[in-house]
Amino acid sequence: MNPLAGIGGAVGALGRRALAGIARLGRATLFIARLVPSLGGAWKRARLIVQQLYMTGVLTFVIILVSGAFVGMILALQGYNTLVRYDAQSSLGLLVALALTRELGPVLTALLFAGRAGSALTAEIGLMKATEQLAGMEMMAVDPLLRVVAPRFWAGWIAVPLLAMIFTAVGIIGAYVVAVAVLGLDGGVFWSQMQAGVSVTNDVIGGLIKSVVFGFVISWIAVFEGYDAKPTSEGVSRATTRTVVSSSLAVLGLDFIMTAFMLRGL
Amino acid sequence: MQTKGTELAVGLFIVAGLLALTMLALKVGHFHVLGRGQTYQVTADFGNIGSLKPRAPVTAAGVRVGEVRHIALNPRSYRAVVTLRLLKRYRFPRDSSAAIDTAGLLGEQYVSLSPGGSRRYLKNGGKIRVTQSAIILEQVISQLLYKKAGHG
Amino acid sequence: MGRRGQEEAHGVDREPLITVRDVAFSRDGRAIFHDLDLTVMPGRVTVVMGGSGAGKTTLLSLIGGRLVPDAGEIRVAGENVPALSRRQLFALRRRMGMLFQSSALLTDLDVYENVAFPMREHTRLPERLIRDLVLMKLELVGLRGARRLYPAELSGGMARRVALARAIALDPLMVMYDEPFTGLDPISMGVIVKLIRDLNDALGMTSIIVTHDVAEACSIADDIYLLDNGRVSAHGTPAEMQKTTEPAVRQFMAGLPDGPVAFHYPARDYLADLQSAGHA
Numbered sequence: 001m002n003p004l005a006g007i008g009g010a011v012g013a014l015g016r017r018a019l020a021g022i023a024r025l026g027r028a029t030l031f032i033a034r035l036v037p038s039l040g041g042a043w044k045r046a047r048l049i050v051q052q053l054y055m056t057g058v059l060t061f062v063i064i065l066v067s068g069a070f071v072g073m074i075l076a077l078q079g080y081n082t083l084v085r086y087d088a089q090s091s092l093g094l095l096v097a098l099a100l101t102r103e104l105g106p107v108l109t110a111l112l113f114a115g116r117a118g119s120a121l122t123a124e125i126g127l128m129k130a131t132e133q134l135a136g137m138e139m140m141a142v143d144p145l146l147r148v149v150a151p152r153f154w155a156g157w158i159a160v161p162l163l164a165m166i167f168t169a170v171g172i173i174g175a176y177v178v179a180v181a182v183l184g185l186d187g188g189v190f191w192s193q194m195q196a197g198v199s200v201t202n203d204v205i206g207g208l209i210k211s212v213v214f215g216f217v218i219s220w221i222a223v224f225e226g227y228d229a230k231p232t233s234e235g236v237s238r239a240t241t242r243t244v245v246s247s248s249l250a251v252l253g254l255d256f257i258m259t260a261f262m263l264r265g266l
Numbered sequence: 267m268q269t270k271g272t273e274l275a276v277g278l279f280i281v282a283g284l285l286a287l288t289m290l291a292l293k294v295g296h297f298h299v300l301g302r303g304q305t306y307q308v309t310a311d312f313g314n315i316g317s318l319k320p321r322a323p324v325t326a327a328g329v330r331v332g333e334v335r336h337i338a339l340n341p342r343s344y345r346a347v348v349t350l351r352l353l354k355r356y357r358f359p360r361d362s363s364a365a366i367d368t369a370g371l372l373g374e375q376y377v378s379l380s381p382g383g384s385r386r387y388l389k390n391g392g393k394i395r396v397t398q399s400a401i402i403l404e405q406v407i408s409q410l411l412y413k414k415a416g417h418g
Numbered sequence: 419m420g421r422r423g424q425e426e427a428h429g430v431d432r433e434p435l436i437t438v439r440d441v442a443f444s445r446d447g448r449a450i451f452h453d454l455d456l457t458v459m460p461g462r463v464t465v466v467m468g469g470s471g472a473g474k475t476t477l478l479s480l481i482g483g484r485l486v487p488d489a490g491e492i493r494v495a496g497e498n499v500p501a502l503s504r505r506q507l508f509a510l511r512r513r514m515g516m517l518f519q520s521s522a523l524l525t526d527l528d529v530y531e532n533v534a535f536p537m538r539e540h541t542r543l544p545e546r547l548i549r550d551l552v553l554m555k556l557e558l559v560g561l562r563g564a565r566r567l568y569p570a571e572l573s574g575g576m577a578r579r580v581a582l583a584r585a586i587a588l589d590p591l592m593v594m595y596d597e598p599f600t601g602l603d604p605i606s607m608g609v610i611v612k613l614i615r616d617l618n619d620a621l622g623m624t625s626i627i628v629t630h631d632v633a634e635a636c637s638i639a640d641d642i643y644l645l646d647n648g649r650v651s652a653h654g655t656p657a658e659m660q661k662t663t664e665p666a667v668r669q670f671m672a673g674l675p676d677g678p679v680a681f682h683y684p685a686r687d688y689l690a691d692l693q694s695a696g697h698a
Contacts, residue, residue: 050272051272053276053280054272054275054276054279057279058275058276061279061282097294097295101290101294101295127525128524128525131520131522132519132522133523133525135522136516136518136523136524137524138484138511139482139484139511139514139516139518140511140516140535140536140539140584141508141509141511141512141536141539142535142536142539142540143508159279161283162279162282162283162286163283165284165286166282168286168290169285169286169287169290169294170286172290172294191293194294194295195293195294195295195296196296198294198295198296199295200291200295200296202321203295204287204294204295208287
């Protein structure tokens with residue numbers, strides 16, 4: 001084999017993949033542009049949104065509770081271990097609360113949501129496409145964007161910020177339990193240091209804004225990948241994987257950008 | 267259909283989310299007032315601000331009364347111009363002084379205000395004339411050492 | 419909704435319900451139809467036959483407005499389908515029923531709710547009336563007793579009957595059937611054949627069926643169209659089709675493996691191919 005030809009082939013393949021990725025981004029943008037007009041109408045049948053909130057939000061609830069508590073407890077142990085060297089263990093509550101409200105709450109919730117609910121959303125819509133349910137709806141003069149996609153999109157978008165707040169709150173409570181019960185810190189100091197250092201307008205609202213953005217992006221990717229999936233079992237399983245990978249990368253990338261903006265001062 | 271149970275579960279979920287947000291707002295953090303209506307800005311020039319950062323607290327008699335809004339260097343005088351944002355409900359005499367202090371030996375730096383005796387008060391856009399720069403620990407120590415060396 | 423269809427069905431000069439004129443359509447650069455002409459008369463069962471890949475399902479998608487032709491005209495009940503706005507198209511589709519090969523039942527709803535689905539989406543009927551209508555449609559297909567089952571619990575034949583009940587939920591002008599006989603056991607097949615015919619006659623509907631099952635098609639059709647190479651190669655009544663001397667039609671109707679439609683995919687000479695071993 002000619003090594004140059006091999007390299008040329010690899011470059012060509014890379015170029016094709018890049019082009020396919022850009023085309024996918026274009027399709028996703030066109031898709032959301034088509035979806036937006038349906039979003040308002042979806043509230044006329046709020047029951048569908050409630051049903052989807054149950055499927056996505058409530059079923060992710062337990063994972064979020066458990067993960068939030070563990071992350072908070074781990075943060076407390078690790079933070080204490082470092083802070084105690086500088087005799088600054090009284091700042092433990094502040095450290096944990098800042099880490100959770102600004103970063104870990106929104107980001108970890110988004111990643112967990114993408115894995116648990118986002119992938120399920122994609123698989124469900126993809127299977128509906130593969131079994132001609134979406135085509136069937138269209139032939140019954142029912143718009144699948146309005147009936148199927150919009151309620152799921154809304155539910156995801158609403159669920160993520162709520163879950164992120166729950167994750168953060170549970171994490172702080174978990175850290176408090178470890179700090180007081182295991183590490184023997186004073187509970188009052190834990191809370192008062194935290195309150196003095198955490199700003200609602202900057203830190204809590206900042207985290208909330210992040211999770212609203214994450215919720216939008218994950219829901220968008222999940223419903224798009226489902227709708228765009230090749231209508232075969234292999235196509236659906238590929239789409240499901242793509243949802244988890246793309247939404248995780250999107251969450252981390254957007255987090256970096258938003259953090260840079262927020263730290264520069266609101 | 268199990269609609270009733272679904273609705274109840276979703277309702278509880280939303281309540282839990284809002285409760286969590288309320289806890290974060292009331293128990294975890296403090297509101298610091300950002301609204302322009304409730305604050306006014308004054309400036310103070312310092313020879314050296316040490317490691318003072320924007321959003322550092324401004325206190326009077328140990329009570330938080332505002333925050334550092336903005337820090338810049340005056341290109342003529344080469345002094346640091348610190349813009350402070352103070353809560354409207356606290357008024358300070360025009361001859362008040364500002365100092366940059368450190369919380370504890372190595373803690374964060376903040377601006378502390380000491381009220382003067384004037385009957386007229388600082389207004390929005392006003393300037394604090396009397397200032398005391400940050401104490402840089404290393405300089406204090408080296409001065410101390412040189413003095414000792416000089417005496418010895 | 420149904421009234422206009424009835425008037426047309428009993429009209430004096432019997433306007434066709436569907437006319438397809440000079441339609442060309444290609445997908446991914448591959449021409450599927452060119453100069454396609456086809457007419458469906460109201461009240462009749464029209465069967466479109468053709469081999470696998472002849473574009474039978476594509477034809478239904480074109481009539482239903484899910485695909486837009488490159489050229490030509492498709493009229494359904496007087497409306498030019500490719501030129502309709504989305505709103506007009508949806509209004510037209512409420513008067514069309516379609517039965518998909520995979521039944522396309524909504525898997526998260528039970529049989530009852532599947533049949534009620536178009537009514538709930540398009541009407542504001544009170545719950546009692548919806549119940550009466552759903553039970554009536556299910557009774558027509560013989561599945562009133564299965565109304566609380568979910569699609570996953572149904573056999574292929576039952577699922578197709580539920581889908582049929584759903585397709586006629588809003589008393590459409592016409593029902594399109596995509597391969598309704600495929601993958602069914604003989605009894606289910608017989609049931610479907612009888613149902614299509616009975617519903618067509620009893621409800622005054624028009625039926626258009628695409629299939630490759632010759633025997634069932636002949637037993638049910640009023641008119642048969644045979645698709646080959648992207649156009650209509652023959653059409654007529656079942657009797658005419660079976661009497662024809664046209665070799666390609668005879669080959670299809672009799673199911674002969676070789677004839678004008680060759681058994682072999684085009685290739686070079688077999689002997690030459692064998693001798694050039696190693697250079698494949």
